[in-house]
Amino acid sequence: MTQPLTAQTLAVALTVAAWLVWLMLAATVTIRAAARARAGARWLRRIPLPTPLQATATGMAGAAAFGAGAHTGATSAGPEAPLPVAAGTLDRPTGADGVERPDGVSEVGDASGVVVRGGWLPWEVAEQVAAAAGLVWLRRRRTYQPHPPHDARDDTDLAPLPETVTAIQTALTAPTPPAPTTGTAPAGPAGSIASLPSGRIALTGPGALAAARGMLVTAALAGLRHPAASAPLVITRAAARTLLGADIVRPLPGVRVAGSVNDAVAFLASSAAALFRSGWEDAGRPVLILESAPQSGPLAVALAACAATAMFLGAGTAEVTWHVDGAGHTHDPQRPDWVGPRLCVLDPVAATDLLTVITQAHPPDVHPGAGSRPVTVTAPERSRIPRQARGARHSHPPARAVAGRLDLRVLGEPTLIADGTPVPIRRSAALQVLVFLAVHPEGASSQQIVEAIWPGLPAHRLTGRLYTTLSDLRTTVRAACGLAVIDHTDNRYRLNPGFCDVDLWRLRTLAAHAATAVTSTATDWQAVIGAYTSDLAVGHQWPWLDPAREATRRHVLDAYAALAATEPDPRRALDFLQAGIRVDPYNQALHQQATGILTALGEHDTATELADTYHRRLTAAGLPPTDAHHPALHDGAEPVSGR
Known part of the structure; x- marks a missing residue:
């Protein structure tokens, strides 16, 4: 302040001011860059991933782009595909013959046979495998012993069939006609x-x-x-x-x-x-x-x-x-x-x-023939064995849909109802998912669902197909009623019980009540019968369905057996047994009890006619009864108790 303004003082002042301006500019740039970096990080965390449908469409487009170039220069058939890989299934796959197949159906390996994980089978052999699988379930139905619901029931015989068998059954849902025999191969079916x-x-x-x-x-x-x-x-x-x-x-x-x-x-x-x-x-x-x-x-x-x-x-x-x-x-x-x-x-x-x-x-109760040491040779005479016979439909009125909730009916033809109107399910795989989750109210993982609907294929290869199916199902239901029918918690999918009523769940609840009640009454058993309107998922032959279908059928058979056992009037008891036979016409115990009552009443001709009808039914299904199983040979069989 005391010294005069000189050139040196002015230079120092300008230098200090310039450094201050530079520091302010650097601080501003640093702060702005940090803010942009934080914003970019937040955007990366929120970046939208492609939906399953978008991912599938992108993958198909890429495969088509690469495949177009590969097919352009093809002049001859390529090398044969490796065998041990199971046949693929898309939601709407196209088979090796160019035929579009419905979703949920396995694609066969070629036009002459079925490819499964670990092998190849000609069509004739694959059909015989499916027939044998159907025969297994008919044998289980025949040998089941209905009893009152309060007795403990052993369903260990309802174990699912091996994976190779279910894969063959799924592939045969939409088979391709066998290719004509060419070349100088010997006559006869391939592999026979x-x-x-x-x-x-x-x-x-x-x-x-x-x-x-x-x-x-x-x-x-x-x-x-x-x-x-x-x-x-x-x-x-x-x-x-x-x-x-x-x-x-x-x-x-x-x-x-x-x-x-x-x-x-x-x-x-x-x-x-x-x-x-x-x-x-x-x-x-x-x-x-x-x-x-x-x-x-x-x-x-x-x-x-x-x-x-x-x-x-x-x-x-x-x-x-x-x-x-x-x-x-x-x-x-x-x-x-x-x-x-x-x-x-x-x-x-x-x-x-x-x-x-x-x-x-194979029947285990047939003696081996002469000269055959460890093997028996007795079996059905028919080449095709029905997988399941449909039970008779009852005249019970269907449950009425509740406003604001979904009603899923799987006893009979599977139907999803929203506000009294059926919801159209476009994909057969989506319908399978609904029925599968209805059978498993506790929920199921994605691997369990994939292995059931697409057996024989690695689960990790089908996860995208499952996501696409679930996305389409959720969209369809949300558009119909605005409700979320499927929950996904703890890596398990399940039907939301707060929004969805299932007739199968009601039947199981009534059966459990009749089984656990201290004194079960005829009213409890009649309630079980009234809730059973038809077989589970009538008209569908999904391989995973057989154990659940048979377990459900046994609920009503037990109820009919309980009513017949406690009915003092033999005529009324016979009516209950005949109603049970209409539900399962292959059950041996019900026929034996019915013929026993008819014999006790002196109606021998009617008893013989019932036994002969049962004999013909078993023979037509590929189950010719032996002496130990023919009901007509049990004239002295004890009728059901109470008479």
Whole structure:
């Protein structure tokens, strides 16, 4: 202040001012940059991910773009697809033949057979597997013993069938007609015994063991379907252990297990005349599966006497050598131009699954025939076995929909009702999800739902399809009533009980009340009968549905049995038993009780007519009753208590 203003003082003042301005500018820029960074971070956290529908559409568009270039330069058929991968299913898939299939239906491997995880089966063999599965459920229905609801019920026999079987059943929902036979392949269906030439065949190649397993399963199915007109298959214990990793301990129809090669040859030599008299030559010829080619001469003599076929697992001394690839195609290395039949091929897991169902379908109470050591050969005579017979519809009025809530009716034709109006469900997979969640009110994980609707495929590959199905279902229901019908909590999907009423839940509640009441009354049992309007999901043959359908049917059978057991009037008791027979016309216990009452009343002709009708029904379904199961043979059977 005392010194005069000089040039030096002015320069220092300007420098200080400039630094202050620069510091203010730097601070402003820093603050602004930090604010933008925070805003960008918040935007990244809120970035919208594509919906399942958008992701599916994008993936399909990309696949189409890449596929267009790949197909442009194609001049011949590409290499065959690897076999052990199960057939794919899209919500609306297109099969290998270009035919669009409804959603929820497995796509078959090709036009001549069904591809499952671990194998390939010709159409005829796949249909026989589905028939055997249906026979298993009919046997379970026949042997169930209805009892009063308050008694503990054992439903361990309602275990689901193996995964390979359910995958085949799903694929057969919309089958493709078999392709015509071409080339110089032997006559007969692919993979059947009829397609095999007589003599010795050496199986080589990567699919040799899988083809032998397929032949074993094919022979067992043929013996189950036509026990009196099917060629036997003889396999040594050593070969069985090589194919399955274990011994065959349960009887298989049409299959005989020999302790050694000499035992197998001795069986053929001693049974040649019996084989031809029984008509086996009309359905094929006996087949031997041996681990290796023996050097002894008696085998050739036995094969010639029976016109049989011996299949060796590996190279050996044989008239014919078949090289089998992983897909079951056969080629003769000595004749490059010859195209052999395509054989059924199965890995050990798939073969074990199918043999398990065959043994369950095979009647265990039939004595084995002469010369057959560990195996019985009695089974139904029909080639097709109905999977389930629909129960009779009752005249009970349906439940009335409540305003502001959804009413899901799964007893009968599945229907979702909102404010008295049915909600159209466009996707069959969405309808399956609704019924599946109704059967499982406690909820189900995405993996459980996927494995039920699309069996045989890896769950992680189908998660997107499930999300698309659920998104479409939620959109449809929300547009109809504005309610959220499906909750997703704790990684489980379930129907919202606050917004949705289910007739199956009401039936289960009434059955539980009748079972747990200290003194159950006829009113409790009548309430159970009144709630059962029809079979579960009538008209649909989803493989996962069979256990739940049978368990539901048993509720009403128990109620009818309880009413009949406590009814002092035999005529009224007979009415209850006949009503139960209409619900399940295959149940043996109800028929025995009804014939017992008729016999006690002196109506022998009516009792005989009822027994004969039941006999014909079982025979038509592929369940010919034995002496131990024919109701007419139980004239002295005790009628139900109370009379």
